[in-house]
Amino acid sequence: GAVVSQHPSWVICKSGTSVKIECRSLDFQATTMFWYRQFPKQSLMLMATSNEGSKATYEQGVEKDKFLINHASLTLSTLTVTSAHPEDSSFYICSAESAGLEQFFGPGTRLTVL
């Protein structure tokens, strides 16, 4: 199957700082990328859907000014958590979809905000 990578795989930061997470489709062009968040012992919750070259669509309750998404190319989407706080500590997972193919998940990024 197709490969989606995320970088970094884990990050620890101080409260108030910003963190950028990259999601790359390595061997296919992703028309759409999705960003999910998963808190411990909970399921994946979709945060936003991004299409290359256009603004991301955020789910209800997700602050677009706090979680900045940039989908600059067909192989790269970034999620920036701005002014991170301890409650933002979570497992962030991206997925990439190419039209007509399944949705492939990245390995996830574990964010810990101190």
Added chain:
Amino acid sequence: QKEVEQNSGPLSVPEGAIASLNCTYSDRGSQSFFWYRQYSGKSPELIMFIYSNGDKEDGRFTAQLNKASQYVSLLIRDSQPSDSATYLCAVNNAGGTSYGKLTFGQGTILTVHP
């Protein structure tokens, strides 16, 4: 009412037995149904998907869909300890082969004991 509901378990079965995982969904417009397996600390991996009423078999796995009852299940035959994981049910409203935006259930923890 949650959009996608699963029994969180844990479900414990002996090695070699059949594990039965269930999922109900609230949106009658849902068209595509997915089962993912997630190991602790890892991102989900697709087991199988189903679109049409009835059964779909893939190796030791069988997905069953009943749209009238808004119910989808996953059977795992000859369960192995390596099948121990959290199983996530996901649905979307996209038709055809587009996977689109997924709504996940909370997952069922399966433990297969030797």
